[in-house]
Amino acid sequence: METVMSGRSNQHGDASHLPLFARSMLRLTRLILQYPVATVSLAVGLALVSIVLAYFDLGYKSSRLDLLNPHSDYNRLWIEYINEFGDDDDAVIVVEGTNRDQVVPVLQEISAQLARKGQLFHAVMHQVDLSTIRSKGLHYVPTPDLLKIEYFLQGAVTIVKGHWSQLKVAAMLNQLSVQVQGAAANQQATAMAMAEMQRFTESLLVSLQNMNRDYRSPWPGMPDAFSTISELGSEYLLTKEGKLGFVLLRLAEGEDKLAPRTEAIDALRELIQQINIQHPDAKIGLTGLPVMENDEMRASQSSMLWASVLSMIGVIVVVIAGFGGVRHALMANIILLIGMAWAFAYVTLSIGHLNILSVTFTATLIGIGIDFGTYYVARYMQLRREGQACREAILATTAAVGPSISTGAMTTAVSFFAAGLTSFTGVSELGIIAGGGILLCALAQLFVLPAGLYLMDRSVIGQRIPEPVPIHSLLAPFMKAPRLVSAVGVVASVFLACGLPHLWYDHNLLNMQPTGLESVELERKLLNESDQSVWYALSMADTRDELLARKAEFLAMPSVERTEEIVSMLPVDHEQKQPVIHRIDKLLENLPERPPEISVDALDDLGRSLQSAQLIATRVAGGGNCARQIEQIRDILRRMQPSECVAELTQFQQSMAGDLLSRLHAMGGIANPEPPKLTDLPTSLVDRFVGQNGRHLLKIYGKGDIWNMESLGQFVHDVRQVDPRVTGNPLQAYEASLEMKQSYQLAALYATLVIIVVLWFDFRSITYCLLAMVPLALSITQTFGLMGLLNIPLNPANLIALPLIVGIGVDYGVHIIHNFLEQEGPYKMTPATAIAVMVDAATTVIGFGSLMIASHQGLQSLGRVLTIGITCCTMTSLILLPAVLTWMTRNRPTPSVEEKPTALPEPPVTLRVPRLRETPYEARSA
Numbered sequence: 001m002e003t004v005m006s007g008r009s010n011q012h013g014d015a016s017h018l019p020l021f022a023r024s025m026l027r028l029t030r031l032i033l034q035y036p037v038a039t040v041s042l043a044v045g046l047a048l049v050s051i052v053l054a055y056f057d058l059g060y061k062s063s064r065l066d067l068l069n070p071h072s073d074y075n076r077l078w079i080e081y082i083n084e085f086g087d088d089d090d091a092v093i094v095v096e097g098t099n100r101d102q103v104v105p106v107l108q109e110i111s112a113q114l115a116r117k118g119q120l121f122h123a124v125m126h127q128v129d130l131s132t133i134r135s136k137g138l139h140y141v142p143t144p145d146l147l148k149i150e151y152f153l154q155g156a157v158t159i160v161k162g163h164w165s166q167l168k169v170a171a172m173l174n175q176l177s178v179q180v181q182g183a184a185a186n187q188q189a190t191a192m193a194m195a196e197m198q199r200f201t202e203s204l205l206v207s208l209q210n211m212n213r214d215y216r217s218p219w220p221g222m223p224d225a226f227s228t229i230s231e232l233g234s235e236y237l238l239t240k241e242g243k244l245g246f247v248l249l250r251l252a253e254g255e256d257k258l259a260p261r262t263e264a265i266d267a268l269r270e271l272i273q274q275i276n277i278q279h280p281d282a283k284i285g286l287t288g289l290p291v292m293e294n295d296e297m298r299a300s301q302s303s304m305l306w307a308s309v310l311s312m313i314g315v316i317v318v319v320i321a322g323f324g325g326v327r328h329a330l331m332a333n334i335i336l337l338i339g340m341a342w343a344f345a346y347v348t349l350s351i352g353h354l355n356i357l358s359v360t361f362t363a364t365l366i367g368i369g370i371d372f373g374t375y376y377v378a379r380y381m382q383l384r385r386e387g388q389a390c391r392e393a394i395l396a397t398t399a400a401v402g403p404s405i406s407t408g409a410m411t412t413a414v415s416f417f418a419a420g421l422t423s424f425t426g427v428s429e430l431g432i433i434a435g436g437g438i439l440l441c442a443l444a445q446l447f448v449l450p451a452g453l454y455l456m457d458r459s460v461i462g463q464r465i466p467e468p469v470p471i472h473s474l475l476a477p478f479m480k481a482p483r484l485v486s487a488v489g490v491v492a493s494v495f496l497a498c499g500l501p502h503l504w505y506d507h508n509l510l511n512m513q514p515t516g517l518e519s520v521e522l523e524r525k526l527l528n529e530s531d532q533s534v535w536y537a538l539s540m541a542d543t544r545d546e547l548l549a550r551k552a553e554f555l556a557m558p559s560v561e562r563t564e565e566i567v568s569m570l571p572v573d574h575e576q577k578q579p580v581i582h583r584i585d586k587l588l589e590n591l592p593e594r595p596p597e598i599s600v601d602a603l604d605d606l607g608r609s610l611q612s613a614q615l616i617a618t619r620v621a622g623g624g625n626c627a628r629q630i631e632q633i634r635d636i637l638r639r640m641q642p643s644e645c646v647a648e649l650t651q652f653q654q655s656m657a658g659d660l661l662s663r664l665h666a667m668g669g670i671a672n673p674e675p676p677k678l679t680d681l682p683t684s685l686v687d688r689f690v691g692q693n694g695r696h697l698l699k700i701y702g703k704g705d706i707w708n709m710e711s712l713g714q715f716v717h718d719v720r721q722v723d724p725r726v727t728g729n730p731l732q733a734y735e736a737s738l739e740m741k742q743s744y745q746l747a748a749l750y751a752t753l754v755i756i757v758v759l760w761f762d763f764r765s766i767t768y769c770l771l772a773m774v775p776l777a778l779s780i781t782q783t784f785g786l787m788g789l790l791n792i793p794l795n796p797a798n799l800i801a802l803p804l805i806v807g808i809g810v811d812y813g814v815h816i817i818h819n820f821l822e823q824e825g826p827y828k829m830t831p832a833t834a835i836a837v838m839v840d841a842a843t844t845v846i847g848f849g850s851l852m853i854a855s856h857q858g859l860q861s862l863g864r865v866l867t868i869g870i871t872c873c874t875m876t877s878l879i880l881l882p883a884v885l886t887w888m889t890r891n892r893p894t895p896s897v898e899e900k901p902t903a904l905p906e907p908p909v910t911l912r913v914p915r916l917r918e919t920p921y922e923a924r925s926a
Contacts, residue, residue, distance in 0.1 A: 019403065021403055021406070022398075022399050022402060022403050025398050025399070025402040025403070025406070025446070026395060026398055026399050026402075028447060029394065029395055029398040029402075029447070029450050030395065032447055032450055032451050033391055033394060033395070033450065033451065033454050036451040036452075036454045036455050037451075037455070039447070039448060039451040040448065040451050040452060040455065043335075043338050043444065043448040043451075044338065046338075046341075046342060046345075047337075047338045047341035047342060048341075049345070050341045050342050050344055050345030050348075051341050051344065051345075053344075053345050053348050053349075054344035054345060054347070054348045057348050057352070058344065058347060058348045058352070058353065058354065059352055059353035059354075060353060060354050060355075060359075061353050061354070061355045061356075063087075064293070064356070064732070064736075065078070065079075065082075065087070065732075066355050066356075066425070066426070067355055067356065067357055067424070067425055067426030067736065068424070068425055068426070068732070068736055068739075069423045069424060069425050069739070070425070072423065072735070072739070074727070074731060074732065074735040075732070075735075077725055077726075077727040077731075078727045078728075078731075078732055080540075080727070081538055081540065081727050081728075083692075084540065084691035084692055084693060084695055085688075085691050085692075085697060088123075088250045088251075088290075089250075089288065089289040089290050089729075090123075090248040090249065090250065090288050090289075090290075090688075091248070091249050091250070091251050091265075091268070091286065091287075091288035091290050091291050092246055092247070092248060092286070092287050092288040092291075092522075093110055093246065093247040093249070093268075093272065093284065093285070093286055094244065094245075094246060094284070094285045094286070094287060094522055094526070095107055095110070095244070095245040095246070095247070095282055095283070095284050096243060096244055096245075096282065096283040096284075096285075097243060097245075097281065097282045097283075098243065098281070099242060099243065100236075100238065100241075100242025100243075102281060102282060103236075103238065103242060103243065103244070103245040103282065104236055104238075104242075104245065105279075106245070106275065106279050106282045106284065107126040107127070107236060107237075107245045107246075107247055108126070109275055109278075109279075110126065110247050110271070110272075110275060110284075111124055111125075111126045111247055113271055113275065114247070114249060114271070117267065117271075119252065120251070120252045120263065120264040120267050120268075121249050121250065121251060121252070121264060121268070122249070122250050122252075123248070123249060123250040123683075123684045123687055123688070124247065124248070124249040124684065125237070125247070125248045125249070125682070125684040125685065125688075126236065126237055126245070126246070126247040126248075127235060127236045127237060128235045128237070128682065128685060129682050130235070130569070130681070130682075132680045132681075133569070133676050133680040133681060134669075134670060135669060135670060135672040136670065136672045136674060136675065136676045136680070137669075137670030137671075138577070138581045138584065138667075138670050138671050138672075139571050139574065139577055139581065139675055139676055140571050141577075143573065143576050143577055143580065146577060146580045146581065146584070147580060149584065149667070150580055150583060150584055150587070152220065153584060153587050153588070153664070153667070154587065156660060156663075156664060157587045157588065157591075157664065159660065160591060160592060160595070160657075160660065160661055160664060161590075161591075161592075164595060164596055164598050164657060165598065165599075167598055167653055167656055167657050167660070168598060168599070168600065168601050168653060169204065169600070169601065169606060169609075169649055169652070169653060170601040170605050170606045170609040171601070172200060172218075173197075173200075173609040173610060173612075173613045174609055174612075174613075176193070176196055176197040176200060176613065177197070177609075177612055177613045177616050179193040179196065179197075180193045180194055180197060180616055180617075180620060180623075181616060190620060190621075191622065194617070194620055194622055194623050194626065196220070197613065197617065197623075197626055198623075198625060198626040198629065199218050199220070200218040201613075201626055201629040201630055201633065202216065202218075202629055203215075203216045203217065203218035203652075203656075204218070204633055204652060205629050205632055205633050205636075207648070207651075207652045207655070208633060208636045208637070208648055208652070209636065211648065212648060212651045212652060212655065215652075215655045215659075217656075217659050218656060219656075219659060219660060219663060244526075248684075251264040251265065251268075251290055252264045259294050259297040259298045259301065260294065261290055261291075261294050262294060262298070265286070265290075265291055265294050268286060269286060272284045272285075272286060285518055285519075285522045286518060286519060286522070287518070287519040287520075287522035287523050287526070288519070289535075289729060291519040292513065292517070292519045292520060292523065295513075295514065295517045295518075295519050295520070296512075296513055296514060296517075296856065297356060299514035299517070299854075299855050299856045300356070300359075300514075300854070300856045300858075300859060302855075303514075303851070303853070303854030303855060303856045303859050304359065304360065304362070304363065304854075304859070306850075306853065306854075307363060307850040307851045307853065307854060307859070307863075308362055308363055308366060308850075310846075310850040310853070311363060311366050311367065311846055311847040311848075311849075311850040312333075312366055314843075314846035314847075314850065315333065315366060315367075315370050315843040315846055315847060316329060316330070316333050318839060318842045318843050318846060319332060319333065319370065319374065319839055319843060321469065322374075322468055322469050322835055322838065322839035322842065323377060323378070323381060323466060323468045323835070323839070324466035324467045324468045324469065325465075325466030327456060327461070328377045328380075328381060328453070328466070329377075331377075331449065331452045331453060331456060332370060332373035332374065332376075332377050332445070332449065333370065333373075334452070335373055335444050335445055335448050335449045335452060336365075336366070336369050336370050336373060336441060336444070336445070338444050338448060339365070339369055339437075339440050339441035339442075339443065339444030339445065339448075340362070340365050340366075340369065340437070340441065342440040342443075342444065343361075343365060343433075343436065343437035343440045343441065346433075346436045346437065346440060347361075347433050347436075347437070350432065350433070350436060351429055351432060351433060354433075355426055355429060356426075357426040357427070357429070357430050357800075358426070358429050358430040358433050358434075360430070360800070360859075360862075361430065361433045361434045361437055363847060363848060363850075363851065364434045364437070364438075364804070364847075365434070365437050365438065365441055366847045367843065367844045367846075367847025367848045367866075368412060368438055368441075368804075368807070368808070368844060368847070369437070369438065369441030369442075369445075370441075370840075370843050370847075371408070371811065371840040371843065371844065372405050372408070372409055372441065372442045372445035372446065373445040373449055374836050374839045374840045374843065375401050375404070375405050375408075375815060375836040375840065376397060376401060376405060376445055376446070376449055376450075377449075377453075377836075378468070378832040378833070378835050378836035378839070379397045379400060379401045379832045379833075379836070380393050380394060380397040380453060381465055381466070381468065381832070382830070382831055382832040383396055383397060384457070384465040385465050385467070390453070390454060390457045390458045391454065391458070394450045394453060394454055397450075398446070398450065400822065401815075401818070402446060403762070403818070404814055404815050404818035404819075405442060405445070405446060406442070406446070407758065407759070407762045407814045407818075408442075408810070408811035408814045408815060409438060409439055409441075409442030409811075410439075410758050411755045411758055411759070411807060411810040411811060411814060412438050412807030412808065412810070412811050413434075413435040413436070413438045413439045413442075413807070414435070414751055414754045414755055414758060414807070415435075415747075415748075415751035415755065415803040415804070415806040415807035415810075416430070416431040416432075416434040416435035416438065416747075416751075416803055416807065417431055417432065417435035417436075417751075417754075418431065418746075418747045418748075418749075418750035418751035418754060418803065419431025419432075419435075419743065419744070419747035419751075419803055420432040420435070421746070421747070421750055422742075422743035422744075422746050422747055423739060423743060424736070424739045424740045424742075424743035426740070427740060427743040427744060427747065427800075428743070430800070431747060431803070438807075468831070468835045469835060469838075470831065471831070471834040471835045471838045471878075472829060472830070472831045472834040472835070475829065475834060475878060475879065475882070478879050478882075478883060479828070479829075479882060479883060479886050482882075482883040482884070482886040482887035482890070483883075483887050485879060485880065485883035486880065486883045486884050486887060489778070489876070489879065489880035489883070492782075493778050493781055493782055493785075495785075496781065496782045496785035496786050496789070497781050497782075497785045498785065498789070499784070499785035499786060499787065499788030499789035499790075500781070500784055500785050500788055501788065502788035502789065502791070503784050503785075503787055503788035503793075503794065504788075504793050504794070505741065505793060505794045505795065506709075506793035506794070506795040507709035507712070507734075507737045507795070507796070508707050508708055508709060509707060509733055509737075509796070510523065510524065510707045511795065511857060512795060512796065512797050512856070512857050512858035512861075513856070513857060513858075514854075514855040514856045514857065515855055515857060516855065535701075535702070535706055535707070535728075535729050535730045536564075536699045536700055536701045536702075536728060536729075536730070537699070537700040537702075537715070537716075537719045537726050537727070537728040537730055537731060538697060538698070538699060538700070538726065538727050538728040539554070539697070539698040539700060539719070539722075539723045539725075539726045540691070540695045540696070540697055540698075540725070541695065541696050541698065542695055542696075543696075544567040544570070544572070544696065547565060547567050547696045547698050548565075548567060548568060550698060550722055550723055551563050551565060551568075551698055553722040554698070554700050554719065554722050557718040557719070557721070557722065558703070558718070559702055559703050559706075559711070559714045559715040559718045559719075560700055560701070560702065560703065560715070560718065560719070561701045561702060561703040561704075562701050563698055563699060563700050563701070564689075564698070564699040564701075565689060565696065565697065565698045565699070566681060566685060566686070566689045566690070566696075567689075567696050569676070569681065570675075570676050570677070570678065571675075571676065574675040578673055578675065581671055581672075581673045582673040584667070584671050585668070585671040585672070585673055588664055588665075588667055588668035588671055589668075591661065591664055591665055591668060592661065594658070594661070595654065595657035595658055595660075595661055597650070597654065598650070598653045598654065598657060599650075600645075600646050600649045600650050600653065603637075603642060603645055603646075606637075606649075607634070607637075610630055610633060610634050610637075611634075613630055614627050614630040614631060614634075617630065678690060700719055700726070700728075702715040702730065703715075706730055709734075709737070712730055712733070712734050713734065715730060716730065716731055716734050719731075736796075737796055740796050740799065741796070741799060744799040744800065744802050744803065745802070747802070747803050748802045748803055748806055751803055751806050751807070752776075752806060755773075755806070755810050756769060756773075759772055759773070759810070759814070762814070763817065763821075768817050768821070771813070771817055771881070771884070771885070772810060772813035772814050772816075772817045773809075773810060773813060774813060774876065774880070774881050774884070775809045775810070775812050775813045775816075775873050775876040775877040775880075775881055776805075776806060776809030776810050776813060776873075777809075778872070778876045778880065779805060779809045779869060779872040779873040779876050780802075780805055780806070780809070780869075782872040782876070783801075783805060783865070783868050783869040783872050786868055786872070787865065787868065792861070792864060792865065792868075793861075794865075795858065795861055796858070797857075797858025797859065797861055797862050798858070798861040798862040798864070798865040798866075800862060801862060801865040801866045801869055804848075804866060804869070805866070805869040805870070805873065808844060808869075808870060808873050809873045809876075809877075811840075812837055812840070812841075812873055812874070812876075812877035813877060813881065815833060815836065815837060816829070816833065816837070816877055816881050816882065816885070819833040820885050820889075824892070824893075824894070825889070825892050825893060825894035826886060826889045826890055826892055826894065827882065827885040827886045827888075827889045828886075829878075829882050834878065837874070837877055837878055838874070838878065841870055841871075841873065841874035841877075841878075844866075844870050845866075845867055845870050845871065845874075848862070848863050848866035848867065848870070849863050849866070849867040850863065851863025851866075852864055852867065
C-alpha cells in the first residue's frame with residue numbers, strides 16, 4: 001500500500017495497481033456516479049423510513065437501574081429488593097421554620113392538600129399516627145411491671161367501686177402507718193412503705209400550703225415503660241428541635257418517558273408555591289431522589305437540545321468559513337443528517353432503546369460524523385481548483401482519501417465498540433450505538449456525498465470552486481524548523497505530564513447535578529445542618545429477631561448514624577403478658593364516671609392519726625423528712641378555723657379521688673388484651689417497611705456526607721460486615737461508579753489494541769502505525785496532565801471522553817500519515833489535509849464544546865474535557881507530527897519531473913492517483 005499510495009511506482013498506472021479496498025470503493029463510486037439521482041433518492045428514502053421507525057419503535061429508559069449490569073451481584077440484590085418492596089423512592093417536602101408551632105400547621109396543610117390529588121400522589125406521610133395501637137399500650141410494659149400494676153389496681157379498684165372512704169386523709173395515714181410498721185422486719189419493704197407515706201404527706205402539705213391551688217399526686221408513678229406508651233400517639237416528622245419538618249410521599253409515574261413523574265412534580269411545586277404564599281414565614285422546598293433524578297433529566301435534556309442546536313449551527317458555520325463557500329459545506333451537513341437518521345434506525349433495530357447515558361450519542365455524531373465529509377470535500381475542492389473535472393475529481397478523491405477515511409472511521413468506531421465489551425450496561429450500550437452510528441455517517445459521506453457533489457457541481461453552479469482558508473500557510477513557519485518544533489512539543493508534553501499525579505477522580509454524584517437546583521441544594525442543606533439524607537442502605541430480614549439483631553450491630557458501626565424500622569413497634573412475649581393484661585382489663589371494667597363527695601373525718605381523729613404517723617416516721621430510719629412534713633401539716637391545721645380545715649381537706653380528698661379515677665380510666669384505655677398487629681399501624685408506614693412476602697426492612701443512614709466517595713466507601717464496607725446482602729442507592733452508586741470507571745478504562749485499552757491491528761492492516765508497517773498513534777499518545781498525556789494542573793477532575797460523566805479522544809487522536813494521525821505516504825521528497829502537508837484536519841477539529845470542538853453551556857455539571861465537565869483533549873489532538877496532529885515527518889524526510893530526494901493532472905477516463909483506461917505534492921507550503925505562501 002505504501003508504494004501505490006505514494007505514487008512513486010506508477011504515476012499513470014491503471015486502477016488495478018490500487019489496493020483491493022481502494023479499487024472496490026472506486027468501482028462503487030463509479031456506479032454511484034452513473035446513477036446519482038437514484039443513489040440520493042434511495043438514501044433520503046431510507047432516512048425517512050429510519051425516522052418513522054425510530055419515532056414509533058425507539059424506546060427510552062430513564063431509570064439509572066437500566067445503566068447497570070443486571071447480572072452483577074450488587075444489582076441482583078437491588079432487583080431482589082424491588083421485587084419485594086417496589087422501586088418507588090420517597091419525594092421529600094422540607095418545611096423550615098423558627099419553631100415547632102410554626103412548622104406543624106404547614107405540614108398538616110400540605111398533607112391535606114396532597115390527599116385531594118390521589119391520582120398524582122400516594123403514601124403521603126407527615127406524621128406517624130399510632131393512636132390505633134395505643135389501646136394496646138400495656139403490651140409494651142415488661143411483665144414484672146404489669147404484675148405490680150395489677151397489684152396496685154386490686155386495691156385501687158376496690159376504692160373506686162364503692163369504698164371511697166378509704167381516701168379520707170385519716171384513713172390513708174392509718175393505712176400507710178400500718179404498712180410501715182408491718183414491714184419493719186424487711187429493710188427494703190420498710191423503705192418502700194416509707195416512700196409511699198412521704199409521697200402522701202408531701203402531697204397533702206403542698207395542697208395545704210397553696211390552699212389547693214397546687215396539687216401534687218400522691219399516687220405511685222407508672223413504670224418507666226409507660227414513657228414508650230406515651231409516644232404511641234401522633235408524632236410529626238421533625239428534626240432540629242422542631243425547626244425542620246418533612247412530608248414523605250410517592251409520585252405517580254406519568255406519561256413522560258424521558259422524565260418520569262414530571263406531571264406530579266410540577267403539580268407539587270405549584271402546590272408548594274401556593275402554600276408558601278399563605279405561610280410566608282416558613283420556607284418550603286422539595287427534594288428526594290425521584291425529584292433530583294427528574295430535575296437532572298430535564299436539565300440534561302434541555303442542555304442536550306440547546307447544545308445539539310448550537311453545535312449543528314456552529315459546525316455549519318465553521319465548515320462554510322473553512323471551505324470559503326456555502327454549497328459544499330451545506331452538502332456535507334445534509335449528508336450528515338442522512339447518516340444520523342440511519343443511525344437512529346440502527347439504534348432501534350440493534351438495542352431498541354436509549355438510556356440516560358447513550359442519549360448523548362447525537363452530540364457525538366454531530367461532532368465526529370461531519371469529519372469524514374470534511375476530508376472528502378477538502379480533497380475534492382483542491383483537485384477541482386487544480387483543474388480536474390467534477391467526475392474525475394470525485395473518483396480521484398475516493399481513490400486517494402477513501403481508504404484513510406475508512407480507516408479513520410473504523411478506528412473511531414472501534415474505540416466505541418470496545419466499550420461494548422465492558423460489563424457496565426450503560427457504557428456498553430453507548431459504545432455499540434455510537435460505534436455503529438459513526439460507521440453509518442462515514443458510509444453516507446463516502447457514498448452519498450459523491451452523488452450529491454456530482455449532482456450539484458456538474459451544473460453551471462459547480463464551475464466556481466471557492467478558496468478555503470489557507471491553514472497550510474499559517475502552519476508553514478513551524479515546518480521550517482522541524483527539529484526545534486519537535487523538541488518544544490516533547491518538552492511541553494513532558495511538562496504537562498507533571499500534572500498526571502495530581503489528576504483525581506470525583507465519584508460524588510451531587511457534583512454532577514445541574515447548578516441552582518432546589519432539590520440538590522436542599523439535600524446539601526440537610527447533610528450540612530442535620531445529617532439527614534435521602535440516601536440510605538437497605539437490609540431485609542425474614543424475622544423480627546433477625547432484623548433487631550442486625551440493627552444493634554449496625555448502630556455499633558462508626559459510620560452509621562441511625563436506623564429506621566417498625567418491627568420494634570410490635571412487642572413480643574404475648575403469651576406471658578396477655579393473661580395479666582386480660583385480668584387488668586377485667587378489673588377496670590365499669591368504672592364510675594366521677595367520684596362522689598368524700599366526707600372529712602373528725603378533726604380530733606385526724607389529729608391523732610397525724611400524731612401517730614409522725615411518731616412512727618420518727619422511729620423508722622430515713623423517716624425524719626416525713627416526720628417534719630407531718631409536723632408542718634399539723635401546724636398549718638392548728639392555725640386554721642375548723643370550717644377552713646374541713647374545706648381544704650375536702651378539696652384535697654376530691655382531687656386525690658379524681659386523680660385516681662382518671663388514672664384508672666387512662667389505664668383502661670390501654671388495656672386491650674389483643675396483641676398489637678401490623679394492621680394497627682398506618683398503611684403508609686407499613687408499606688415502606690414490610691414487603692409483599694412479609695419480609696422486614698431496615699433503613700441504615702450513614703454519618704456525615706456519604707455522597708463523598710471516602711465516606712461512602714467506609715459506609716459500604718461497614719454495612720456489608722453486618723449484612724453481606726445489604727443494598728440501597730448508596731451501594732448501587734458506589735459499585736456503579738467503580739464499574740463505570742473500570743469499563744471506560746477497559747474500553748480504552750481494548751480500543752487501543754484493536755486500533756493497532758486496524759492500523760497494521762492499513763499501513764503494513766510498525767513504524768507508520770506508531771507514527772499514526774503519536775497524536776493519540778501525546779494528546780492523552782497532555783489532556784490528563786493539563787486536567788491535573790488545572791484541578792479538573794475526572795468523573796462518571798466526563799470519562800466518556802477517554803474513548804472519544806482515543807478515536808479522534810488516531811483519526812487525525814491516520815490522515816496525516818496517508819497524506820505523508822502520497823508524497824515523494826521532504827514531507828509538505830497539502831492544503832487539503834491541513835484545512836480538513838483544522839475544520840475537523842473545529843467542528844468537533846464546537847460539537848462537544850457546546851456542552852459547556854449546559855447547567856448540568858456532568859455534561860459541562862464532558863464538554864470541558866473534550867475541548868481540552870481535542871485541542872491537544874489538533875496541536876499534536878497539525879504541528880508536532882508534521883514536524884517529525886518533515887525532519888524524518890529532510891534528506892529524501894525531490895522528484896525532478898513535475899507532472900500535470902490528467903483527466904480520469906472511463907474504465908478500463910488507466911487511473912492516475914494524484915500525489916498532491918505540487919503545492920508545497922512555500923509555493924502556496926508565495
